[in-house]
Amino acid sequence: MPASSKAQQRAAGAALSAKRGETKVKDLKGASKDMYKSMSEEALDHMASTKRKGLPEKKD
Template sequence: MPAKSGAQQKAAGAALAAKRGDIKKSELRGASRSMEKSMSESELEKMASTKRKGKPEHKTEH
């Protein structure tokens, strides 16, 4: 599943780093913390690798 915003992509990257052991899980906050718990490593890879060009920093809901 591709990221819908730059913020979502960054959160997925942080969650992926924690899942791989590059950073401590205790350093995660907010969305990245819940992503790390609820998503698999492959799902996080897909979301974190999404290109940010043309995406808003934050997704607004309509």
């Protein structure tokens, strides 16, 4: 599922980075921490790779 806002895309990118071991899990906060726990690496990769052009900053 593609990201529906820029904030969601960034959170998915942070969670994916932690899932791959590039950053520490303890540094995650809020939505990115929830995404880390509940989503697979493949799903996070798909969401994080969404193009930002045309996306709202935050979802209404």
